[in-house]
Structure formats: structure tokens, C-alpha cells
Amino acid sequence: MTQSVTQPATQQLTRAQHLDLYYYMQLNRQLEERMVRLFRQNKIVGGLYSSLGQEAVSVGTCYALEKRDWIAPMIRNIGALLVKGVPPRDIFTQHMAKFTSPTLGKDGTSHFGDLKVRHIVSPISMLGDLIPVMTGVAMAGRYLGQHIVALTWIGDGGSSTGAFHEGLGLAASQRAPFVLIIENNQWAYSTPVSRQVPIQNLADRGAAYGIASAIVDGNDVVAVYQAAKEAVDECRAGRGPRLVEVKTMRMRGHAQHDPAEYVPKEMFDYWKGRDPITLYEKYLTENKIWDAAAKSEIDARIERELDVEQKFAEDSPLPPPELAEEGVYCDGCHKIEADWKRAKSEVSPPKSSIDPTWRLKDLPAYTQAAITGGNGAKNPAQKPVTVPAATPPASPALQKPAPAPAAERAESQPEHLAAGVAAEDPTVPRVPFGRGPKDKAFRQSSENPQNKPAYSRAPKEKSFSRAPLEKSFSKSPRQKSFGKNAQGKPFTKNPQDKQGRR
Ligand SMILES: Cc1ncc(C[n+]2csc(CCOP(=O)(O)OP(=O)(O)O)c2C)c(N)n1
Numbered sequence: 001m002t003q004s005v006t007q008p009a010t011q012q013l014t015r016a017q018h019l020d021l022y023y024y025m026q027l028n029r030q031l032e033e034r035m036v037r038l039f040r041q042n043k044i045v046g047g048l049y050s051s052l053g054q055e056a057v058s059v060g061t062c063y064a065l066e067k068r069d070w071i072a073p074m075i076r077n078i079g080a081l082l083v084k085g086v087p088p089r090d091i092f093t094q095h096m097a098k099f100t101s102p103t104l105g106k107d108g109t110s111h112f113g114d115l116k117v118r119h120i121v122s123p124i125s126m127l128g129d130l131i132p133v134m135t136g137v138a139m140a141g142r143y144l145g146q147h148i149v150a151l152t153w154i155g156d157g158g159s160s161t162g163a164f165h166e167g168l169g170l171a172a173s174q175r176a177p178f179v180l181i182i183e184n185n186q187w188a189y190s191t192p193v194s195r196q197v198p199i200q201n202l203a204d205r206g207a208a209y210g211i212a213s214a215i216v217d218g219n220d221v222v223a224v225y226q227a228a229k230e231a232v233d234e235c236r237a238g239r240g241p242r243l244v245e246v247k248t249m250r251m252r253g254h255a256q257h258d259p260a261e262y263v264p265k266e267m268f269d270y271w272k273g274r275d276p277i278t279l280y281e282k283y284l285t286e287n288k289i290w291d292a293a294a295k296s297e298i299d300a301r302i303e304r305e306l307d308v309e310q311k312f313a314e315d316s317p318l319p320p321p322e323l324a325e326e327g328v329y330c331d332g333c334h335k336i337e338a339d340w341k342r343a344k345s346e347v348s349p350p351k352s353s354i355d356p357t358w359r360l361k362d363l364p365a366y367t368q369a370a371i372t373g374g375n376g377a378k379n380p381a382q383k384p385v386t387v388p389a390a391t392p393p394a395s396p397a398l399q400k401p402a403p404a405p406a407a408e409r410a411e412s413q414p415e416h417l418a419a420g421v422a423a424e425d426p427t428v429p430r431v432p433f434g435r436g437p438k439d440k441a442f443r444q445s446s447e448n449p450q451n452k453p454a455y456s457r458a459p460k461e462k463s464f465s466r467a468p469l470e471k472s473f474s475k476s477p478r479q480k481s482f483g484k485n486a487q488g489k490p491f492t493k494n495p496q497d498k499q500g501r502r
């Protein structure tokens with residue numbers, strides 16, 4: 001299922017787009033070089049992480065997205081923020097903890113987002129957790145009819161977290177329009193990939209979830225763009241999710257404090273010869289996409305822009321001290337309105353265009369296991385069987401026995417067709433989904449002639465939710481004491497409790 005992306009451009013880029021890719025990669029590099037200088041001048045608050053040598057990954061993948069799409073960048077994806085339209089001043093001020101930064105100086109690095117305009121989910125430090133979060137964003141977008149794709153990145157190290165696997169499992173089972181880029185830069189702190197996982201290609205992890213994946217040279221921006229674009233297009237067409245492993249190299253230590261002496265020199269030398277910007281400059285020249293004048297013009301523009309942005313950041317004040325106690329709890333500042341692209345009635349029962357009922361034909365195999373609710377794991381060698389007419393119902397939801405004629409017809413057919421024939425019969429058992437027994441439509445249906453909820457509440461005296469007063473553990477009857485405190489006084493209710501705990 002994993003494919004290597006080496007084929008020629010399927011997604012042709014225009015000259016302007018080619019130059020855009022150069023502009024963003026170089027902007028990414030120059031911005032970070034300036035931040036290294038600021039770090040050495042003690043003007044950066046907190047750590048500084050470098051994406052030197054990885055610019056093609058952030059830029060090439062994010063460039064494949066549309067404005068409406070969503071990203072959640074990691075610390076080495078500053079290039080993606082730039083492609084999404086975040087001004088360099090936001091990145092400078094954020095790292096310098098200035099009052100003018102997106103978090104008003106309260107948080108550092110790239111820990112900021114823009115939910116309203118640029119569709120950026122703020123990253124968090126817990127590696128892997130953005131995968132289920134962005135899967136949720138992708139699912140929400142589909143529900144709202146927005147035709148969006150959600151994309152995030154994960155490092156080689158982060159691909160071993162539980163959240164990575166839980167998230168991919170969720171994305172796969174929901175067929176979420178979600179693209180995950182595994183940024184394999186060979187190192188997780190001081191651990192090389194080979195010491196961390198016993199497989200050659202991290203893209204192979206997609207196969208465990210039935211997710212198609214690709215491997216691409218992460219230092220070739222055009223190849224990265226093509227692989228990402230293909231993944232994004234597939235997702236948008238409803239065939240997602242997709243996984244892309246980009247092979248690249250972290251050309252610095254984990255952060256500024258780390259000289260990376262554990263990395264063999266030969267490894268740095270090899271990857272230095274494959275610098276993504278140098279490679280791309282060569283590509284642009286050989287393919288006559290630009291000339292020296294075009295390059296100088298872009299380089300000068302970057303210099304000019306960064307001068308202005310850096311000055312703005314350096315001249316900005318630090319936050320006032322009293323800000324520390326503001327915005328600790330959300331006071332409505334994050335209210336996000338759902339942006340519906342289709343009528344709410346279309347996705348709301350009973351008019352929903354999607355039938356909230358599973359039929360057995362929707363289940364992977366029309367097998368006994370499917371009917372009884374099992375997943376067939378107990379006997380994987382078992383061949384699919386058609387439903388015998390006398391199958392006892394496994395639950396109240398499966399009251400209708402499968403009709404004998406369907407089973408008989410099925411016997412004379414090849415297995416895969418037999419399942420289809422039986423399943424298409426409108427009288428086959430259906431598994432209610434999303435409709436509980438309290439559902440009005442269910443209660444009034446012929447399946448429930450007495451109009452009773454199938455599961456009623458237990459009579460009060462049998463309830464476990466509220467114990468009779470004398471047996472309650474949550475409130476002690478006043479006359480009973482729970483013992484004595486250190487001063488020899490019986491424990492009493494804390495007077496503060498009367499106003500509510502604080
Ligand atoms: C769940 C979790 N475990 C551990 C860490 C600490 N940590 C931060 S970065 C890092 C290394 C990550 O390596 P990798 O995923 O390869 O990303 P890279 O730094 O190479 O971009 C670790 C272990 C964390 N942030 N979250």
C-alpha cells in the first residue's frame with residue numbers, strides 16, 4: 001500500500017507557484033537564522049527549535065492545501081505558518097514573549113493558532129495528540145459540509161506515541177479527510193530511528209489501519225508538494241485519510257541547547273550536500289524557471305520584509321504584569337460559530353440525507369459474526385455464511401429473522417454476490433444506529449406496539465444513583481461523626497461548603 005513518490009509531476013506548478021515555494025522556504029530559513037541571533041542576544045524567551053534542512057517539508061505540504069483547509073503545526077513547521085499567511089512578526093514576537101504577539105506574551109514558540117481566519121489549531125507539547133484533534137476537525141468539516149482537509153505533522157519519535165495510533169485508528173474508521181505527514185528527520189532528541197522502531201519505513205504504519213501511504217524525499221520540495229497534493233485531493237474526494245512519510249534530516253540539535261554531538265559527522269555531511277534550498281535553486285535554474293535577477297529580487301524582498309518585522313518585534317513591549325491574571329479561564333473569548341455550508345435540516349434527523357440505520361450489507365461481511373455483533377475475530381478462518389432463517393435474534397434490535405428465500409437464493413451464488421443479494425433484501429435485519437429506545441420514532445413504530453421504552457429506569461428503591469439518606473456516603477447525617485481530627489474535635493462540615501467549594 002505504501003508507494004514511493006518519484007514519478008514526474010502529476011500536479012504541474014506554474015512559474016509563480018515555483019517561485020512561491022522558493023520564497024517561503026527562504027523566508028523560513030532567514031527568519032529562523034535571525035531568531036538564532038536573537039537567541040544568542042538573550043532576546044528569545046524559552047527554547048528555540050530549528051527546522052534547518054526541513055524547510056521543504058513544511059512549505060511543500062502546506063502549499064498543497066487550500067485557504068479553507070486546516071493545519072496544526074509542530075515546532076519545526078514555521079514554514080507552514082508562513083504559507084498559511086501568518087506574518088513573520090507574529091513568529092518573532094511570539095518567541096520574544098512580546099505583548100504584541102498572538103498570545104500577548106503569555107506563551108512562547110509556535111504555541112499559537114488562528115481558528116477564525118487562517119484555520120490553524122494551536123500546537124501543544126504532547127506529541128501525537130494533534131492527530132485525534134485534527135481527525136476531529138476533519139470530521140467536523142465534513143459534517144458541516146465544508147469540504148475541508150485537515151493536516152498535521154508528527155516526528156519519527158512522536159509516531160511511537162499511543163495518541164498517534166489511536167488517532168490513526170479513529171481517522172481510518174471514520175474515513176476522515178485527514179492527512180498526516182510523518183516528518184522523519186532521523187532523530188528524536190538523541191535517539192536515532194533505528195533504535196526506536198524495528199521497521200525501515202514509518203509509512204508502513206499506515207497499513208495497520210488500512211490507510212494508504214506514500215514515502216517521499218523530504219528535501220525535494222516539488223516531490224513533497226506533489227505527494228501532499230495527491231493526498232489532499234484524495235481526502236477531499238472522500239477517499240481519505242492519507243499518510244505521507246517524508247525522509248529528511250534535522251540539521252541542528254533538538255533545540256539551541258543541544259550541540260547534537262551524538263550525530264555522526266558523516267551523516268551531517270551527507271545531508272548538507274542535499275540541502276533542500278540549494279537543491280531547489282539548482283532545479284529552478286536547470287529548468288529555466290528563474291534567472292539570477294529573479295533570485296536576487298526575491299532574496300532582497302525577504303530581507304526587506306524581515307527587517308521591518310524584526311524591528312517591530314524588538315520595539316514591542318513585554319506584557320504588563322497584571323496580564324498574568326487575565327485570560328486564565330476562557331470567558332467566551334474562544335467562541336467559534338459553526339460555519340454551515342449545508343442546511344442544518346439536511347444533517348438533522350429525521351431529514352438527514354444519511355440513513356441513521358446500518359443494514360447488514362453495510363457491514364464488512366454478511367456473516368454469523370456480524371449478525372451476533374461479534375467481529376469474527378474468534379474464528380478468522382471461518383468463511384462468510386449466509387443467514388439461516390432460524391437464526392435466533394441476538395438482541396431486541398434484531399427482531400426480524402432473515403428471510404429464508406434470500407438465504408436459499410444466496411446458496412446458488414458466489415459468496416461475495418450471495419452476501420449482496422441477501423443484504424439488499426429490504427426485510428433483512430437492521431441494526432439501529434444513533435436511535436435509542438427513547439427515540440420517538442422508535443417508540444411509535446410497529447416494532448414497539450405498546451409504545452414503551454425498551455429499557456426503563458429501575459424502580460426508585462432499586463436505584464444505585466441515590467442511596468437512601470441513612471445509607472448515603474456523600475452526606476453524613478449531622479448526628480453521625482466521621483471521627484475526630486488532630487485537635488480531638490469531631491469532623492464537621494467545612495463552613496465554606498455552604499457557599500460552595502472553592
Ligand atoms: C507524549 C510526549 N512524550 C515526550 C515528549 C518530550 N519530547 C519533546 S520533543 C521529543 C522528541 C521528538 O522527536 P520527534 O518526534 O522525532 O520530533 P523532532 O524533534 O525530531 O522534530 C520528545 C521526546 C513530549 N513532548 N510528548
Ligand SMILES: [Mg+2]
Nearest residue numbers: 155156187188
Ligand atoms: Mg525526529
